[in-house]
Amino acid sequence: MNLTWSRLWDAFRTNLWPIPTLGVLAALVLGLALPELDRRIGGAESDLIFGGGADAARTVLDAVASSMITVTSLTFSLTVVTLQLASSQFSPRLLRTFTRDLVVQGTLGLFLGTFTYALIVLRSVRTDTGGDSPFVPGISVSVAFVLALASVLALVFFLAHLTRTIRVESMLLGVHQDASQLASRRTDDDRITPADAHAMVPEGAVLVKASSSGFLVDVDEQDLVSVARDHGAVVFIERDPGDSVVAGTPIGWVWRADGGRWSDDECADLIAQVCARLTTGFERTGTSDVGLGLRQLTDVAVKALSPGINDPTTAVHALGHSSALLCELSQVPLGPRLLRDGDAAIRVVLSEPVLDDLLAVAVEQPAHYGCGDQVVMSRLFALLREVAWTDGSGTAGPVAGQLARLRRLVADADLDTMDRATLDLDADRVDEALAGRWDQTGRQH
Template identity: 55%
Template sequence: MRADGRGGWSVLRDAVRTQLWPIPAIGIGLAVLAGVLLPRLDARIDDNLPPAVTDYLFGGGADAARAVLEAVAGSLITVTSLTFSLTVVTLQLASSQFSPRLLRTFSSDRFVQITLGVFLGTFAYALTVLRTVRTAADDQELFVPQIAVTVAFGLAVASVFALVIFLAHLAKEIRVETMLATVHRDATGTLRRILSDRDSAGPAPGVPDIPASSEVVAAPSSGFLVWIDEPALVRVARQADAVLTITAPPGSSLIEGVPIGACWPRRGGTFDAGSLRELQDGIAAAIHTGPERTAAQDVAFGLRQLTDVTVKALSPGINDPTTAIHALGHASALLTELVDRDLGPRILGDDDGPIRVVLHRPGFADLLDLAIAQPRRYGADDPAVLGRLFQLLAEVAWQATDQDQRRSIAEQLGRCRVTTDAQPFDDAERAQLSRLADQVIQALAGRWPHSA
C-alpha cells in the first residue's frame, strides 16, 4: 500500500476548522477592504447616479451619516461581546456537563464562526467608512459616501437577523441530542476518510516480525500523537534500506524518549552509527505530537468522545442514564460502520513491493472495548444501561463479518453477563437482561430475534 500524503492537509484543515478566529479574521479583512474601496466608488459615481437609484440610497448629510455609522459600530461591538459571552458559556456547559473533549466540536461550529465574522466585519466596516465622511466645517470638500453608508445600514440589519438566528442555533446546539449527532457525523467522516473498505483493501500482506536485533524508535516529544507523515517515513526508510514499525497509533499519549516502535535493516545485519542517527532523525521529523487529540488520523477519537459523554452522564453528579443510553446508540452505529472497514495494521511499501513501514492501528476488539468497558463498569447498577449494552452487542453482532469480530463480541457478552450477575436486580429485571443477552447469541448465529 502506498503512503497517503493527505495527512498534513487533514491536520491543517482540522486545526483551522476548530479555531474560532480564522473566519472572523477573514471577515474583518474583507470589511476593511470594502470600507476603503466603496467610498472611492462613491466619489466617482455619486454625482452621476440616476434618481431611481439615489432614492434608495442614504440621503442625509454628513452629520447624519456619522451618526448612523457611529450607531452601527457601537451597537455591533456590544452585540459581539454578547455573542462571545454566550459562546463561552456554551463551551463551559459542554465541558462540565458532557465532556471536555466536546470543546473542539463546539469551536468548529461554522455557523458561530460566520456569525462572529458578520458582527466584527460590520463593526470594522462602519469604522473604516466613518473616517471618510467630511463636512464643510472640516475645511475640506463636503463628502458623504451614500453607497457606503447604505451598505453599512444593510449590514446592520443583516446583523440583527444573524443575532436572532444565532440565538436559535445556540439553543439547538446545547441540546445533547445535537451534540451527539455532531460527534457521530464527525467520527463517521474520519473513519471513512482514514479506513478503506474491507472488500477494497485486498489481501493484507504479512506483518514482518520485529527481529531481536532491531533498534528502538523513541518518541521525539511528549504529547498526543496527532499525525504521522507517511510519505516521509517511507522516504527515510527507503534511503536507509530499512523496515520500521510504529506501534503507537494516532491518539496515543507519548512520552519523549520512550519507545514507540522499532527499525531494522531490510537485508539483515545492523546499522552503522551515522545511518542509524540519520534514520532516527528522519523518523522523529515525521512523528507529530500536540497537546490534545484530534480527528485528523485518530479513528478512535469519536468513540472516545461518545464514551466520555456516557460515563459523565452516569456519574453521581449528573445522574442522567437517558443521555448515556442515547450515546450508546451512537456508539453502536459507529461500531457497525467499523465492522466493514480495514482495521488491520497499515502497511506501506515501495512501488515495486518491498515493505518499508508498518503503522499499527486499534483493532476491532480495542474499539469495541473502548465503547463498552467503562459504560459497563459505571452503569453496572442500572438495568436500562446494561440492557442497552446488550442491544449494542446484538446490533454489532448482526453486522459482524468474520470470526475475530464475533469472538470479541462473545467476550464482551460474557463480561456483561458477569457484571449483571453481580448486581442485586429483582427477578423481572434479571429475566429481561437474560433475554437481551440471549438475543446477542442469536445475532451471532445469524438469526435476528424478533421478540423483545
C-alpha cells in the same frame, strides 16, 4: 485532500479566530475601497443610496458601530456559556465540536466585520467646517446599513442555531457524523493483524523513541516511506493515532530489510528522520483518529452516569450512537497497515486500532459505571447484539469477550430478580446474533 492538508484544515476549523479575522480584514478592505468609489461616482442619485448629510451619515455609522460591538460581546458571552455547558455537563472532548461550528465563526466574523467597516467609513465622512470640502460616501453608508440588517438576521439565526446545538441529541449526532465521515474515507490497503505486525519485528531491531510528548496526531506516510527506502529499512510505528506518547519512551522499531546492521551514526540519523515525520499535539484530532468519535460518545455516556448528573437516558442515547458507529466501523478495513515503496517492498508498518480496541472503548467504562442500572446494561447487550449481527464474521471474538465481561458484571451486581432475568435474556440474544439468529421478540430501548 491528503493527511497533512486535512490536519491543517482541521486546525483552521477548530479555532474561533481565523474566520472572524478574515471578516475584519475583508471589512477593512471594503471600508477603504468603497469611499474611493463614492468619490469617483460623485454622489450618484438613487433611492437605494443614502442621501443624508454628513451629520446623518455619522449618526448612522456610529449607531451601527456601537450596536455591533454590543451584539458581538453578547455573542461571545453566549458562546463561552455554551462551551462551559458542554464541558461540564457532557464532556470536555466536545469543545472541538463547538469551536469548529461554521455558524458561530461566521456570525462572529460578520459582527466584527460590520463593526470594523462602520469605523473605517466613519473616518472618511467630512463636513464643510474647518475648510474641508464636504464628503458623504452615500454608497458606503448604504452598505453599512445593509450589513447592520444582515447582522440582525444573523443574530436571530445564531440564537436559533445555538438552542439547537446545545441539545444533547444534536451533539451526539454531530460527533457520530464526523466519525462516520472519517470511517468512510478509510482505504482497503494491505491490512494485517496486530499479532502479525509484531511478529515482523526481528531480533536486533532498534527501538524508536518519541522525540516529544503529546497525542500522536499525524504521520507523514509518503516521506516516511521515502526515508525507510533510502536507508534500506523497515519502520514499525507501534502506537495508534490518538495514543498518548511521552518523550523518550518507545513508539516503534526500525530494522534493515536485508537483515544487516547500520553504523551508530546511520542508525541515529534514521531514527531522527523517522521522528521528524511523526507529529504530536496537545489534543486528539479527527484527521486520522478513528477512535476519537467513540471516545467522545463514551465520555458523554460516562458523564451522564455520574452521581452528580444521574441521567441514564442520555447514556442510553450515547450508546445507541456508539452502536451505530461500531456497526459502520465493522464494515471498513481496520488494523495495522503495510506501506510499500515503488518496488512493492514493505517499508512502513503503521498500527491502527482493531474492532476489539474500539469495542472496548465503547463498552467497558459505561459497563463499569452503569452495571447497577438495568436499562443501561440492556442497551450494552443490545450494542453487542447489533455489532455481532452487522458483521457476522469478524466480530465473534471481540463481541464474545465483551459479552463474557458483561455477564460477570451482571452476576456481581446488586439487582432484583426481574432485572437479572431480563439481562440474562438480553445476554442470550447476543449469543443468538453471534450464531446468525435474531429473535423476533427482541426489545429495543
